[in-house]
Structures are given as structure tokens and as C-alpha cells.
Amino acid sequence: MAEQSRKQAIQTLLSTEQIHARVQALGAQITADYSASVEQGRELVVVPVLKGSFVFAADLVRGIDLPMTMEFLGVRSYGDETESSGVVQITHDLKRSVEGKDVLLVEDIVDTGLTMQYLLKNLATRNPASVKVASFLHKPARAKVEVPIDYLGFTIEDVFVVGYGLDHAQQHRNIPYLGVLENG
Ligand code: IMP
Numbered sequence: 001m002a003e004q005s006r007k008q009a010i011q012t013l014l015s016t017e018q019i020h021a022r023v024q025a026l027g028a029q030i031t032a033d034y035s036a037s038v039e040q041g042r043e044l045v046v047v048p049v050l051k052g053s054f055v056f057a058a059d060l061v062r063g064i065d066l067p068m069t070m071e072f073l074g075v076r077s078y079g080d081e082t083e084s085s086g087v088v089q090i091t092h093d094l095k096r097s098v099e100g101k102d103v104l105l106v107e108d109i110v111d112t113g114l115t116m117q118y119l120l121k122n123l124a125t126r127n128p129a130s131v132k133v134a135s136f137l138h139k140p141a142r143a144k145v146e147v148p149i150d151y152l153g154f155t156i157e158d159v160f161v162v163g164y165g166l167d168h169a170q171q172h173r174n175i176p177y178l179g180v181l182e183n184g
């Protein structure tokens with residue numbers, strides 16, 4: 001019964017097949033772009049931004065055919081339920097230094113851009129060799145600041161999406177496709 005109502009309430013925006021194909025393509029592109037620096041002995045560190053990017057990151061890293069390490073950043077953005085304020089609290093910090101390393105930040109979605117803007121400024125102070133951004137989604141209609149997205153999964157309209165790691169009130173992260181809450 002609960003399964004039935006969940007399915008009715010969420011409309012598919014991107015299927016698991018569409019997502020898989022795009023994420024594999026991003027992995028191949030990242031592999032090509034970083035192979036020279038990795039061959040020169042530089043460390044590639046993939047940094048998922050928790051919680052929302054955990055599903056995207058898990059698929060993306062399995063599409064990267066290079067030696068690499070992972071570190072995790074947890075963030076909480078202050079604001080109301082639907083709008084981030086740009087004031088970001090780090091709830092889980094990197095456990096190893098990224099100095100001299102190539103950092104690939106992995107986000108679920110760049111919405112206003114405020115969270116990513118904060119993270120890019122924060123990471124720059126840690127002297128990495130480079131910082132690039134992979135984001136599963138981008139909602140340009142809501143952008144308040146421009147942030148560079150080097151590897152983008154999909155651009156979407158101004159709708160609130162759930163699934164593939166993204167939540168509404170902490171629910172729906174486990175849905176394998178990307179959906180729109182019909183009453184959300
Ligand atoms: P920004 O600072 O406005 O770019 O916010 C980014 C964060 O807001 C993301 O990492 C998500 O956690 C959350 N977010 C923004 N839009 C959505 C959405 O449509 N569904 C679920 N979470 C969202």
C-alpha cells in the first residue's frame with residue numbers, strides 16, 4: 001500500500017537508464033581529462049558533498065578508470081526548506097590534506113550556487129593543485145551566483161526533484177530514478 005502511494009506521488013523525470021548512460025559518459029570524460037596528471041604522479045581526490053551526492057558519486061567513481069582516493073565533505077546549509085542562504089556549516093570535514101592534489105568536488109545539484117561558491121572558496125585555502133566540480137544536476141533558473149561546473153549530468157527546469165540521492169525532508173534518497181514530487 002505504501003509502495004503504491006509512493007509510486008503515484010512521484011513522476012519520473014530521468015529514468016535509471018538515462019542516468020546510467022550520462023554518468024558513465026562523465027566517468028569516461030574525467031578519466032581522459034585526468035590521466036596525464038595521474039601518470040605524472042599527482043593524486044586525484046574525489047570529494048562527494050554529503051548527503052545528497054552519495055548515489056551519484058558511487059556510480060561516478062565506478063566509471064573513472066584511474067587510481068584515485070576519496071574524501072568526504074558534509075555540509076548543512078542554513079535557510080528555509082527550499083532555499084539555501086549561502087551560510088554553510090561543515091558537518092564533516094576532510095580527513096586528509098588535499099594540498100598539491102587534484103580535487104574533484106561531487107555535488108547532487110547546483111541550485112542557487114551559494115553552497116558551491118562557499119565550498120570552492122573554502123577549498124582554495126587548502127592549496128590543492130586544482131579544484132573541479134562534477135554536479136549531477138543544474139537548475140539555472142534559480143542561480144544567484146555563477147559557479148563553474150566542469151562535469152554536468154543534466155540541466156533541469158525549476159522543479160523540486162527527489163531520488164538518486166536527493167531528498168525531501170530526508171525521504172526518497174533511495175529511489176533509483178530522478179522524480180518530481182507531484183504535490184511538492
Ligand atoms: P544551493 O546552495 O542553492 O545551490 O543548494 C544546493 C543544495 O540544495 C543541494 O546540494 C541540495 O541538497 C539542495 N537542493 C536544491 N534543489 C533541490 C531539489 O530540487 N531537490 C532536492 N534538494 C535540492
